[in-house]
Amino acid sequence: MNRGKQWLTYAQSITGKSDSLSLALGWNVVINLLYMPGTIGGAFIVDYLGPKYTLIVGLVSQAFIGFIMSGLYNLLKKHIAAFAVLYGIFLSLGEVGPGNCLGLLAAKTSPTLRILRNAIGIAAAVGKVGAFAGTWAFPAIIGDFGGFSSPRGNTGPFWIASALACLSALVTFLFIKPIHSDGMAEEDAKFREYLEEHGYDTTQMGVRSEVSYAVDLDEETLSPEKGVA
Known part of the structure; x- marks a missing residue:
């Protein structure tokens, strides 16, 4: 089950499985548009709190909302707009x-x-693996909880997602160090010190060799845009 289909199923279940496709898709459009404030607002928040604490605040806040949605599901089911928001x-x-x-x-x-x-590649790969696993795990969990036709089937994913958000916030707090705008320069300096302590020659780090420079120069000279010299 892909994410779009899952959202459509949620919208149909919360609207009493209405036959109106426009109603279900309309609520899905509203829900998807609410991604934007989080993305844009988070970009400004991270300047003040830093990535570590912005991540923690986002995870804990998401878990809090998820627990509310799970605990008040029967009430929210009667008010479609409140559920969508x-x-x-x-x-x-x-x-x-x-x-x-x-x-x-x-x-x-x-x-x-x-x-x-x-x-960055490892972080992206882990995220894709998690998304792939979720598309298989959550439908099975929902089925074990009674399916979308039951309150437990609809609230179960929110309980689990909120608990995982709390766990992620704890892992972030314990194992991720605060960083600032010069963090990459500091990491470079520490990495150079580490290499030097273990006997590596770092005098040429960041310096292009004459061979690589000559190859790049030839490629630039022979490029189709510039023509053959």
Whole structure:
């Protein structure tokens, strides 16, 4: 089950499985638009709190909203607009914290370009694996809880997602160090010191060799845009 289909199923269940496709898709559009405040607002919040604490605030806030949606589901089911707004806030807070900060943390805590791109690639790969696992795990969990036709089936994913958000916030608090705008420069300096302590020659780090410079120069000279010299 992909994310769009899951949202459509939620919208149909909360509207009493209405046959109106426009009604279900309309609420999905509203919910998806509420991603934007979280993404944009989180970009400003991170300047004040830093990536670590912005991530924690986003995760804890998302968990709080998720627990509210789970506990008050029967009441919210009677008020479609309230459910849609809370669900949108739940998704938006996911962008404030994890959406904005995971890649930033991977980038800011890694030295040199070669290690940096590996760290970002690993972070992206782990995220994709988690998304893939969720598309298989959550439908099975919902089925075990009674399916979308039961309150437990609809609230179960929110209980689990909120608990995982709390766990992620705890892991972030314990294992992620605060970083600032000069964090990458500090990581580069520490990495250079580490290499020198272990006997590596760092005098040529960041300096292009004559061979690589000559190859790049030839490629630039022979490029189709510039013509053959």
